[in-house]
Amino acid sequence: MNWGSWSNFIDMGGRGFYVWGSYLITLVCIVLELGQLSRHKRTLWNRLTQIMKLNKQG
Amino acid sequence: MAINIFKYSSPAAFYPIAGKMIPVFYVLAAILTIVGLYISFLVAPTDATQGEVYRIIFIHVPAAWMSMFIYMIMATWAGLGLILNTRLSSMMAQALAPTGAMFTFVALITGAFWGKPTWGTWWEWDARMTSELILLFLYIGYMSLTAAIDDVRRADKAGAILALVGAVNVPIIYFSVKWWNTLHQGASVSMTRAPSMAKTMLLGMLIMALAAWMYSIAVALSRVRLLMLEREKSSAWVQEVLESKS
Amino acid sequence: MGNVLLSVIRRDLLLAFRRRADVLTTLFFFVIVVSLFPLGVGPEMKTLRLIAPGVVWVAALLASMLSLQRLFAADYQDGTLEQMLLSPQPLGLIVFGKIVAHWMVSGLPLALIAPLLGLQFDLPPEALGILFVALLLGTPILSLIGAIGAALTLGLRGGGVLLSLLVLPLYIPALIFGAGAVEAHIAGVSAEGHLSLLAALLIFSGLATPWVTALALRISME
Numbered sequence: 320m321n322w323g324s325w326s327n328f329i330d331m332g333g334r335g336f337y338v339w340g341s342y343l344i345t346l347v348c349i350v351l352e353l354g355q356l357s358r359h360k361r362t363l364w365n366r367l368t369q370i371m372k373l374n375k376q377g
Numbered sequence: 378m379a380i381n382i383f384k385y386s387s388p389a390a391f392y393p394i395a396g397k398m399i400p401v402f403y404v405l406a407a408i409l410t411i412v413g414l415y416i417s418f419l420v421a422p423t424d425a426t427q428g429e430v431y432r433i434i435f436i437h438v439p440a441a442w443m444s445m446f447i448y449m450i451m452a453t454w455a456g457l458g459l460i461l462n463t464r465l466s467s468m469m470a471q472a473l474a475p476t477g478a479m480f481t482f483v484a485l486i487t488g489a490f491w492g493k494p495t496w497g498t499w500w501e502w503d504a505r506m507t508s509e510l511i512l513l514f515l516y517i518g519y520m521s522l523t524a525a526i527d528d529v530r531r532a533d534k535a536g537a538i539l540a541l542v543g544a545v546n547v548p549i550i551y552f553s554v555k556w557w558n559t560l561h562q563g564a565s566v567s568m569t570r571a572p573s574m575a576k577t578m579l580l581g582m583l584i585m586a587l588a589a590w591m592y593s594i595a596v597a598l599s600r601v602r603l604l605m606l607e608r609e610k611s612s613a614w615v616q617e618v619l620e621s622k623s
Numbered sequence: 624m625g626n627v628l629l630s631v632i633r634r635d636l637l638l639a640f641r642r643r644a645d646v647l648t649t650l651f652f653f654v655i656v657v658s659l660f661p662l663g664v665g666p667e668m669k670t671l672r673l674i675a676p677g678v679v680w681v682a683a684l685l686a687s688m689l690s691l692q693r694l695f696a697a698d699y700q701d702g703t704l705e706q707m708l709l710s711p712q713p714l715g716l717i718v719f720g721k722i723v724a725h726w727m728v729s730g731l732p733l734a735l736i737a738p739l740l741g742l743q744f745d746l747p748p749e750a751l752g753i754l755f756v757a758l759l760l761g762t763p764i765l766s767l768i769g770a771i772g773a774a775l776t777l778g779l780r781g782g783g784v785l786l787s788l789l790v791l792p793l794y795i796p797a798l799i800f801g802a803g804a805v806e807a808h809i810a811g812v813s814a815e816g817h818l819s820l821l822a823a824l825l826i827f828s829g830l831a832t833p834w835v836t837a838l839a840l841r842i843s844m845e
Contacts, residue, residue: 320419332423333431334494335495340488341433345440345483352479356599363603364622367610371619514792521788525779534842535775538835539789542771546793549824553796556820557803 386465387612388605395598400597404596409588416581421433424578430494437487439586440480440507445547447593451519452544455537465601467533468608470540471523472600474591478516484509486593504555511550515543529608627712631720632727638697639660639728645693650732653686657740668745675744676754676805683733683758684794687765688787690729691773694721694766695840699777718774722766722833730762746809749844753808753818760821761801767828768793774839797824 322328329336417435424431451473458467488506489499522539526532611613660678698704707717737758738751772790776782804817
């Protein structure tokens, strides 16, 4: 597939907004999911290690 | 083989194994995505009728496939958890749901982005898009129900019933929506491509679908590990894991 | 077995009769919702005739769903449900009996009053007849499928809204075939296809759902 030039590639035959919009939204969804996962992990770890420390003291 | 599986069906045994598998699946997902995108943009040719905008299918179709596939896998795990009374199976089902819902959402949005330039409207009530929307409702129902029940085992089993009822209903719903659509003859548009699809286009979709599958496994395993820690937090093996990391 | 069924139905009907208000509110809800649509859409008879089957059916779905909470709630609260779970009688049979009674009290009235509402939308007499038959076949399906949701959400806070979320997607095939039957007739095509599919759905749900509901009840009551 030979695009000829960068601007052709971005333009996508005049439908650049739709093509890149779709890919962008998908990327955002994936980033959000991974972000939520990592946040969940961090919160859970903090809470569990806290509890563990308290148990050790008490 | 069967004995091996049951050995790893205890969270304590599965936790470290899942931990080792996760990076592998992420790497596979990344590689496949790169290859898939390469094919999608640099190999697959311009389409005769739709020009360049058809390239959205390289996300739309894999996302739609995954949304259906994950629902079936989720229902299977949930069903296994119900029948065999294994905790891990139910946890896998709950770990899969959000990713499945995400792909359903992506399928719907990319479908809209494809529809607007191609057929003029952001939304068409055709059989596949409408069924996809209903699938999203089924996912949301499952996640809402399991979240609303405090007792973990009740949540697992109730969710399993809902997921299985949903799974049985999916073909019925699809058939009825198809019937509804053809009779009302509103949308004669179809999101399925004409049979004469270039081989490279099919290849691109397959590779992207594989990438999505690897990604889903990685995310589901990560989530199930968190679920295991949460649910078994007072058990010895979790204490050991926490100790070793802190 | 027939005895158990009849006594369950009789008991539930008696209890429903004592709380007539509950039953009537569902019916009034149905009537009000149907009447809202012309107010929202405009009084043009041409439009109303078009949307009538769909409107009546959606209102029936919503009214049905509202009444579902009543199916197990009272028995759950006063401990009767626990007794039913312990009873030697098959739970599926008891559940089936409760669903039949529930339908007689919540679904059947909807089917009976729907032709009257159809007149508000200027539907021709034959279409009204089809509407009645479709709802007669369809409302039991709503009760049967809805019972699963009611059993799953037993005792949960926010139960009513959650129940709707779970059950409405599952109602869609009945909605499509039911409303479609009337629309087909109006369009000059036979409604037989739709009604047969609706009947098939009814038989399938009648056979399959009571024991799923029974299982769901056991899970909720553990």
